[in-house]
Amino acid sequence: MPTRNMQSTESVRRKVIFVFVSCAIALVLAWIISRVAFTEMMDTVDSITIPDPKLERVSRISRDIMRLDQLQRSQAFIGNGTSYKSFSRESAKIQLSLDSLSHSYEGSSIQQARIDSIKTLLRERDNLFKSYVKVREKVVDSHVFSEQLQSLSDILYEPGPDSKVVTTERKRRTTTIAGDTSTVTAVPIDSDDRGFFSRLFGRKKEEQPLPVVEERRMVEEELETVVDTIHATRRDSTLARIDSIVQRFQTLQQQQREQFVDRELQLTVVSNTLISNMLSILHSVENEAMQQMELDNQQAKSVVNDSVWRISAIILAFFIITAIMLYLILGDIRRNNAYRLALEAAKEEAEYHAAAKQRFLANMSHELRTPLQSIIGYSEQLKQEHSVEDAKIDAIYQSSEHLLQIVNEILDYSRITSGKIVLNERPFSVEDLANSVVAVMKTQAQAKGLTLDFNTRILGLGGVIGDAFRIKQILFNLLSNAIKFTDQGKVTLNVSTVVYTEKTELNIVVKDTGKGIPTEDLERIFNDFEQSENANSGVYFGSGLGLSIVKAICESMHGDIRVESKKGYGSVFKVNIPLQTSRTTTPEASLRTNRQPVKPFEGHIWIIDDDRLILGLCKNILSKRHIPYRCFTSPNEVLSTDWDPRVTTVLMDIRMPEMNGMELNRELRKKIGMDGVTIYACTAQVLPEEQEQILAQGFDGLLLKPFKEADLLHLLNIAPSDAASKQTEISLPQFADDEKQASEIIALYTRDTADDIAALRENYKTQNLASVELLLHRLAGRTAQIGADKIAFQLRKMEIDVRSGDIPGETALESIVSQLTDLILQLQIQGTPQEANFG
Template identity: 30%
Template sequence: MTLKEIKNQYIQSKSQFIIFDDKGYCLDSCDTLFQFSKLEGSIFIHLPFLESMEEAFPTLPLNEEFEFPCINLSFDGTEGYYDIILKRTSFNDDISNLCILQDFTHHYEHLIILQQERNDSAIKSEFLEIRERVLSLEKDLLTFQNDELKRIQEFKTTFFAQISHELRTPLNGIVGLVHLLGFPYNNTKKAEYLQALSATSQHLVAIVNNILDLSKIESGQLHFEEVDFNIHDLVNDVCQSFVFSAQEKNILLSHKIANNIPPHLKGDDTKLKQILFNLIGNAIKFTENGEVYLSIESRENNGNWDLYFKVKDSGIGIEKDKLEKIFQPFEQAENNTSKLYGGTGLGLSIVKQLIELQKGQIKIKSKKEVGTEIEFSLTYGLGKNEETFELKHEKKIFLNRILVAEDDLLSQKIVQELLKNWGYEVDVVADGRDVLENIKHKSYDLLIIDHQMPVLNGMETIKIIRESEYFNKLPIFLLSGQDIKNKNLLTEWQVEILRKPLNPDDLNKLIGNLEEPTDFEVVNLKYLETITQNNKIIIKELVEIFMNKVPVELEEMAKALNKPDRESLKQLIHKTKPNYKYVGLNLAFAALEKWESSIDRELPVNNEVEILATITQTVKAAIAQLSSKKLNLGLKKNETNLKWAKN
């Protein structure tokens, strides 16, 4: 046998042709590899690869070959790797399909093993490369972390050095001015020191506000208020804070507000005041002599007002290439600026962020040794034209006793003395728990509660009061030095917010806005008018009996609460109950009736102190109303009753 014949025999033993129609039925096959000639049904069922080509066969060009190497086929328990040639051809004068299979299983198996080894080697090499890169990145990260820690440490050192210096300066000023106020100077001199003390305090507050707001901005927790304010009052307050420092440097400080600006606007007045305080403060700080000028223009915009502010000074100015830098935190135009002029480098950064967070814009123009001009714009709504209150306080007739809850002794003293000077009786406690205890035993017309207190904080205390059946209508002011998260809840609870540090004008205004309470049960004499046939003399006598008798009975009931004998308390309730019906205190009458019934049936009454406190408060309000001129009953003035009603 020749070599050619051996090769042909080998090739024939490894190859097979199949001729089949478009439906996959075998027309002819040499059956070298697979027994297709005896196959019943379509070969597409047994060879998924050919089945996938079923729709393509009728479209193939005639006599053109298509090769598919290394196709995995399995038939009748035999599996291998085959090169496949497909061809559209003519067989017995009919168009059919030719498939040539060439078995390269042994060859491909070796190739697969070899390829797998190569893949494993490549993967291992790539893994080692990735590992080296990871180690390199970890090293870079450690270097970066070390550098960052050093930078943070340097930043903290610089920050605390600047802040401590900035805080110490106004604090020293305050201490010194307070000391000077202790000397027997004339009123003019003392007024001058008080003005300086006020300006220094404002400076200190501005520094603290900048630090706190920077933290809030970075944490995304800065919120903006929507309150009515007077733009003229706001600007006057800001400028007044700098009058003393401007006079010291012989600087002319002036401002102009365009005539077309509505005096009453709606927006965050605190943030605007902070922006202006920073800008005017900077202008005065960097101006040795000359002037600082604030102007405000406006334009109406769909019911709102776009305000355009300009702060201009004749100070040292800033070089052009350093203008953008000054808006970055802790950055100043020159390295020695803080040494020469002081400052934290926070002011302009805070200003820019406060403006941009309110969708405003800010720009700066400056020329060295000529001066600086900063312009910014903000949009405000139209505010309500409300009456403004001067510091001179008009005492509310219906407001007598106020409870102040504040854990800081100095803050306690300030609020207490302020309210006393306005003519109010003031009780002071240091915790929310004491608030709840006090209102059970005394009648209060207003609660002023600090937000941050031990044991029970302001919000927790107010929640308990508002959920109470008996004290949920008490007017409440919440003192807070921070943003309140649950403002909607405070609105629902009808709680007013007072900002710290406390501005007497703000407290004055809130008290001025209080209306005489109508939520307490009001006196209704229709029942008396009916049973007496509107006999004024008898009505007057019965009302006087109520006013003289009921307070005594309430005190007796308070004593009876502490006795184990429940029968005496029940008899007192039964005895006093009709008096409430006479003057139309129906809710109090119902409460007494329910209380008496519970004692009679030996049911526990857990809130007796609260019930009695509420009834006492109702009676006091009733006596105040019965004594008023509105009812015109001609009652004899009883100082004892009136004093009791006020306590």
């Protein structure tokens, strides 16, 4: 499930990234298309707004031709020769402009033909204008007219012989009378002072009306006549000559006038044709420009439409892709939600099972330590007696010690994996801690014929602040492994510190001359339940948790562990742990070997435990020291007994029928008070939180099962050496070889088990689950103590089921009761545990 959830989460992450990338690509493409379209539109607009050079040239040529036509007209009337040269220059410029325009239309034969016709017309107009100018000069030139007039004058004034002349003279006198006043006014004859051609081709001069004056005229005329007879003959010939000259002059004037009109008409036609062609070309160029503009507009529209279409396609594709990816993402989210709900359910289930595991470990710790207590305790007692072979007792004792170590490792592993490891940081001395560990491990090394070298390099005072218990645990694990897997040679422990004002770096190096670790196993040895291939090559077997626990402790203290090894050349483990520097070298209280001065025990001891084997072990230990004691098997028995004021120490179990140890402690405190009596809890509940809970109930200390004789004596502040000197010749029970002791144990088991079976059935009928659980617990521990492991396992499983609320059926209960009954019968028939078959 976690893998699928991670894959789904990764899939959602990839899809979201893909959507964002698609969005970015769509935006970039839209921006590129918009930019390209905008650039093309701007180019189109620029091309539209920029004047067409052809149209500009045509317009300029048209203006030049119009200006040349105006210049032609003005020069025609001015008649200045210099102006004619200016006209020629302007015409030449227009010819050059037409040549340039012709080059612009190299690909258009129609426009080329029009331009050539304009050039031809322009040349024709120039020639016509020149001829027109010549004709006009002749018309307006007065030289011929003057010669003719001179000829007339010569004829009229030619001198002749003197003769009598008849002269006629007329005199007129006009008298005007206006109003009452009479005025004589001379009226001039209106004369037209315009030239000949002006009067010929110009308009008739408008006559201005004269003011009307009412007047009266009186005309008087006088006529005087003188007759000349010779002059009359000459007059006739002169008149004839004048008439001939006038006719010839009129004919010439008529010819010149016709020629002038013809030239002017031709010039006008050519000019109109020229202007028409220029306008035609201008219109053609304008139409071409308009067509090009229309084409540019269509192209701009096409660019815009294409850009809009492309952007729309990109956006549509993006929305389709987004919709698809959104659908897929929502599907992944739905799956993730399903996975999350499943994970939450699995988490709750895991937490439930983790809590059940913790309860199971706590119970198993109690149940495992209870039989271990008997095995270790009685084997220790047997070792002190030399009536049994030491090798056999050593085998039992070492096996039980090894089993206890495995139980402790499993409990440590449980605490570490559940995150409940708590560091108890207090000041302690590094050197004292290392010495205490070496003192214990040196015995193990010597037992295997190994040398344990211990080197220290402690800087400063050597005081640090940290969890001394966990550091001891690291040292014990590393040294234990080194000794366990080294057959010959030595084991070396180097402990050093480096002080950095407020911080102290603790360095631990453990070297051995063992078989070494293969390279492929160097990383695997730190995994849970993993061991090197050489780990099981010797006598000892382990749980595979030691190094994983060491690594977890180092990491919890912000340190690290490294290993260097080569197969056949031993191993080197290096631990580095940062600690706080302590200004005092006072060792932590838990490391002291004595809490108070050792002195002979005074007073009496009461022991309360529902397990008769534990009571028997305590009896043996205390009897050898002649310490007064009294044993109780139930809390009610203690409370119903009168208090003995000689009692100074009470040792009680925690899990008992009728009342647990914590409740019994409170009741005793009420009964005897708080002063003068020390109450210890004897329990197999070794989890830190359980120990804290027990101590919080008012106990003065703890004796953890399984305990050894030295542990109990240490709790009572009795030195083992002193205890040994007090040993008497009291005979100790022998379980394996002493039939009497075996019979007593069988009798105890038979009686107690029969009572518990009856109580179990009764409480099962009344559904008193707490009592059922307690009875199953007692039966399991007692049965395991005599070696019936299969039946004990079934009882333990049933106890856990009842604690979890899973009540076993009546058939299952009767089945386990039947097995217990058969076991009792076998014990009674066969007589000893060694002979019984415990299935």
